[in-house]
Amino acid sequence: MADLVNLIQARFRRLLVDFELTHSIELVTHPGESGRLHETTLREFLRDYLPQRIGVGTGQIAEALAEEQSRQIDIVLV
Numbered sequence: 001m002a003d004l005v006n007l008i009q010a011r012f013r014r015l016l017v018d019f020e021l022t023h024s025i026e027l028v029t030h031p032g033e034s035g036r037l038h039e040t041t042l043r044e045f046l047r048d049y050l051p052q053r054i055g056v057g058t059g060q061i062a063e064a065l066a067e068e069q070s071r072q073i074d075i076v077l078v
Contacts, residue, residue: 008049011045011048011049012045015041015042015045018041019038019041036073039058039073039075042075043056043057043058043075046075046077050077054077054078055077055078056075056076056077057075057076057078058073058074058075058076059073059074059076060072060073060074061074061076
């Protein structure tokens with residue numbers, strides 16, 4: 001079990017380093033594209049460690065009472 005925890009921690013640290021690199025060397029200069037890159041990386045990380053019965057996707061959050069949608073695409077777990 002300790003090996004699995006160490007593996008997940010190492011992957012998460014790498015994920016954070018990747019996020020920092022994206023900003024520090026300006027690989028992606030548009031904030032929307034930078035966010036999309038981060039979301040893609042985070043979705044892949046979540047898919048690797050969540051049970052298969054939990055779906056990881058993207059979408060907009062809709063508020064039924066106000067009949068509005070979020071203005072951005074979000075990571076959604078189902």
